[in-house]
Amino acid sequence: xxxxxxxxxVKMPLLGFGVLRMKDPAACIRCVREAFESGYRMFDxxxxxxxxxxxxxxxxxxxxEGKAKREDLFIITKLWIDDAGEEAAGKAFEESCRRxxxxxxxxxxxxxxxxxxxxxxxxxxxxxxxxxxxxVGVSNFSPERLTDLCLNSRIPPMVNxxxxxxxxxxxxxxxxxxxxxxxxxxxxxxxxxxxxxxSNKVLEKIGGKHGKTAAQTALRWNVDRGVSVVTxxxxxxxxxxxxxxxxxxxxxxxRQLIDQLDLGYSEILDYGNPCIARMFLKKR
Ligand SMILES: NC(=O)c1ccc[n+]([C@@H]2O[C@H](COP(=O)([O-])OP(=O)(O)OC[C@H]3O[C@@H](n4cnc5c(N)ncnc54)[C@H](OP(=O)(O)O)[C@@H]3O)[C@@H](O)[C@H]2O)c1
Numbered sequence: 001x002x003x004x005x006x007x008x009x010v011k012m013p014l015l016g017f018g019v020l021r022m023k024d025p026a027a028c029i030r031c032v033r034e035a036f037e038s039g040y041r042m043f044d045x046x047x048x049x050x051x052x053x054x055x056x057x058x059x060x061x062x063x064x065e066g067k068a069k070r071e072d073l074f075i076i077t078k079l080w081i082d083d084a085g086e087e088a089a090g091k092a093f094e095e096s097c098r099r100x101x102x103x104x105x106x107x108x109x110x111x112x113x114x115x116x117x118x119x120x121x122x123x124x125x126x127x128x129x130x131x132x133x134x135x136v137g138v139s140n141f142s143p144e145r146l147t148d149l150c151l152n153s154r155i156p157p158m159v160n161x162x163x164x165x166x167x168x169x170x171x172x173x174x175x176x177x178x179x180x181x182x183x184x185x186x187x188x189x190x191x192x193x194x195x196x197x198x199s200n201k202v203l204e205k206i207g208g209k210h211g212k213t214a215a216q217t218a219l220r221w222n223v224d225r226g227v228s229v230v231t232x233x234x235x236x237x238x239x240x241x242x243x244x245x246x247x248x249x250x251x252x253x254x255r256q257l258i259d260q261l262d263l264g265y266s267e268i269l270d271y272g273n274p275c276i277a278r279m280f281l282k283k284r
């Protein structure tokens with residue numbers, strides 16, 4: 001598995017396993033264990049997913065069974081809007097650590113660009129200085145919000161986790177992240193299975209030339225452009241398939257074919273729409 005080096009020298013895997021919507025603890029534990037067996041070492045959860053405890057238990061079991069070492073795991077979790085602000089963020093972090101059964105987090109992200117995220121960021125900086133987090137970052141930050149935060153913080157974000165898949169490329173946002181030294185990470189790299197991505201003719205045809213599936217082609221396309229991806233599955237065969245992307249690469253001509261799939265907008269969450277802020281802040 002390839003990795004990317006963040007601006008502070010920390011190595012982050014280019015592929016991780018996400019646990020969004022895995023609410024049932026037993027199912028979540030099973031999936032994390034199966035993902036680990038498939039090779040995944042980076043796990044992406046969030047306080048708002050309601051499954052940090054299950055993720056923590058699965059990883060603790062693997063450590064106690066001698067299969068995993070904590071230092072070989074890369075744990076990502078995220079601070080929810082309700083805990084924005086300096087003081088609340090500190091408490092939320094300790095709660096996340098307790099639920100995850102760890103005393104440090106590899107990458108701690110501000111989940112949404114809403115409410116008092118500047119206060120939260122001061123806490124992220126403190127946690128980083130104290131060695132409680134190996135890297136700090138944000139999620140769903142638009143280019144202008146990201147630029148503002150980078151220019152107004154002592155320790156700028158190292159990662160921005162945003163929606164990136166063959167139907168939503170966000171090339172402009174990636175350019176800005178590159179200029180700011182912020183590593184992009186993709187959520188929904190398989191477009192959450194929407195738009196018939198797994199039988200998309202362009203992805204299938206390109207993948208076919210490499211002996212790969214449409215899913216593998218979509219993941220590799222992001223990795224080829226330097227994007228770290230977190231993908232989700234509850235099916236062991238899919239986990240293995242999604243992990244098996246390290247023995248091929250796309251040509252320039254193949255990338256140009258995928259360029260034509262870009263809609264230029266998100267059909268999952270349009271962060272440019274003020275209704276999204278209202279929805280997350282539960283204020284209508
Ligand atoms: N920061 C944020 O705001 C944010 C937002 C959304 C997501 N995320 C993170 O990103 C992770 C991934 O995104 P996501 O969960 O939204 O969607 P995704 O990874 O794009 O897609 C997941 C869907 O694809 C299916 N799938 C996976 N591999 C497959 C394969 N090889 N063949 C066929 N189907 C396959 C899964 O179904 P099966 O179970 O049937 O395989 C599942 O329904 C999340 O789990 C979460 O950790 C973060």
